[in-house]
Amino acid sequence: xxxxxxxxxxxxxxxxxxxxxxxxxxxxxxxxxxxxxxxxxxxxxxxxxxxxxxxxxxxxxxxxxxxxxxxxxxxxxxxxxxxxxxxxxxxxxxxxxxxxxxxxxxxx
Amino acid sequence: xxxxxxxxxxxxxxxxxxxxxxxxxxxxxxxxxxxxxxxxxxxxxxxxxxxxxxxxxxxxxxxxxxxxxxxxxxxxxxxxxxxxxxxxxxxxxxxxxxxxxxxxxxxxxxxxxxxxxxx
Numbered sequence: 731x732x733x734x735x736x737x738x739x740x741x742x743x744x745x746x747x748x749x750x751x752x753x754x755x756x757x758x759x760x761x762x763x764x765x766x767x768x769x770x771x772x773x774x775x776x777x778x779x780x781x782x783x784x785x786x787x788x789x790x791x792x793x794x795x796x797x798x799x800x801x802x803x804x805x806x807x808x809x810x811x812x813x814x815x816x817x818x819x820x821x822x823x824x825x826x827x828x829x830x831x832x833x834x835x836x837x838x
Numbered sequence: 839x840x841x842x843x844x845x846x847x848x849x850x851x852x853x854x855x856x857x858x859x860x861x862x863x864x865x866x867x868x869x870x871x872x873x874x875x876x877x878x879x880x881x882x883x884x885x886x887x888x889x890x891x892x893x894x895x896x897x898x899x900x901x902x903x904x905x906x907x908x909x910x911x912x913x914x915x916x917x918x919x920x921x922x923x924x925x926x927x928x929x930x931x932x933x934x935x936x937x938x939x940x941x942x943x944x945x946x947x948x949x950x951x952x953x954x955x956x957x
Contacts, residue, residue, distance in 0.1 A: 765943040775885065
């Protein structure tokens, strides 16, 4: 199975700053089938990005995804207070689907 | 707007079978465009994909759970279900049902239900 490693484990930033989250795969992700989710405490994950770079419906344009092969990035251009949460990447191109361990984005 | 809702016992004894149902509203499990997944999250930990089902009954399971998992669909009730046998404390988790988008990401999720395995 494809192992996804997210870095950093925790990212401490202030509102208004730019956040860059990384997701590295143990082997190439087929057809860039890579998604990003946001999860807040007590809530289900919310789809942000699919296909490595396509924003899901209703997701603000401050969220962007990039990358291909084994290296992917989620960028939040200007952090809003509601963006502080845990972020997961997921590959769904190879079975079994797998998730990264998550990056916690916390307020500095 | 598609909505999913998990239901089932919140407490299961070790060695027994965990059974959950996901009821879909605002959409149809019979739609040929989507698959329907189960995903779980142990308390304080990350996400684990359990498996998915197509309306025809075709399934795909995570090999790590395959010997214990059964996912089924009831198109007449617009529901799909999860059974996990021989549970242990390691199966304690929040269980989510979700709809898979056209290529496999999960675009709609239920709120999740906590299942605790304990005697």
